[in-house]
Amino acid sequence: QVQLVESGGGLVQAGGSLTLSCEASGGTSGFNQMGWYRQSPGKERELVATVTSARTIVYGDFTKGRFLISRNSAGNAVYLQMNDLTPGDTAVYYCRFRSTTDAYWGRGTQVTVSS
Secondary structure, three states: OOEEEEEOOEEEEOOOOEEEEEEEEOOOOOOOEEEEEEEOOOOOOEEEEEEEOOOOEEEOHHHOOOEEEEEOOOOOEEEEEEOOOOHHHOEEEEEEEEOOOOEEEOOOEEEEEEO
């Protein structure tokens, strides 16, 4: 069982930056993928960015070079640096850990961007 602890959400003005962190514990060895998804009220959860243990990265189209995902050298933490934020980025951001057999979600962290 993998546990995920997210941090770094909050309130920021448009044009500002935030960095989200997610630390995983328990069963994180082997090939895996960590990443971020987000969900706004009335919308489906969507991909923000993911990075595998082999350091393969995928970004959602909307990030347009504004977001940067990274993992620590131990592979048990993932970070999302978000720049040039807009009110459209307001959402709950969820961390996900996916192994070859299972997927785990964090509880989410709220990001609110004011205009």
